[in-house]
Amino acid sequence: MDARQLDGLYARLWRAYGPQNWWPTTDVDNPRFEILIGAVLTQHTAWTQVEKAIATLRAAGPMTPDALLAYGQQLPELIREAGPHNIKAKRLQTLCRWFVDNGGFEVLDARATGDLRAALKSCRGIGPETADAILVYAFDRPQFIADAYAFRIFERLGLWSAPRHYESLRECVEQAAGPRDSQHFNELHALLVAHAKRCCRKRVPACLECCLYDRCAFAASQHAPRPGRAT
DNA sequence: ACCCAGGGTCATA
């Protein structure tokens, strides 16, 4: 994967889907903290479910780390609709404890990206992808989020064939992208998710409605035609 | 009745 291929993909995604305005938040007072919560809640869980859990949390009280910690053992019930809620309640409270103990945004904003990333990952339940999502959307750091959608799309475009190792794809894309603004990675990830949801579903292995085919919004793409298909 | 979702951890071998 080189810069031309990556830029070409980005341009086609942008043309097809336009600005995604991520990360979606509902809290006008402290949207940044809500991103941390949403990043944990959305682990292996549909975003529609996360919205419900966040709405329940907001109805219960302020979305602050202290409030979430104070819920104690009743936090799981408040986020019940977000998939594995018992585990996620613990992860949220671990993250809240870390956030408070490390001085909140005021202090965290001053830390170098690599250091901040390592600190986030030291929390149980915060893996590489969740850490990068938080870095991009809550801390405006330029990181590529190498999620399952990214692997699926890059594989189907012939831009990735190695094993699905998170750091490998992240480094490869960041290398190809070159020096970029956080907004670029913000939009790139959101566009990949938008495209995956629209026409790269998991159960369509041949990618019949994906960008390799004329019927898709990506039809004008410049990548090589599919083998066995008329040019 | 399945498969899947904006993952991560832990126990095995």
Place this chain on the structure above:
DNA sequence: TATGACCATGGG
């Protein structure tokens, strides 16, 4: 290091 089980609710 590399799989598999597990979490657990709701939509397609």
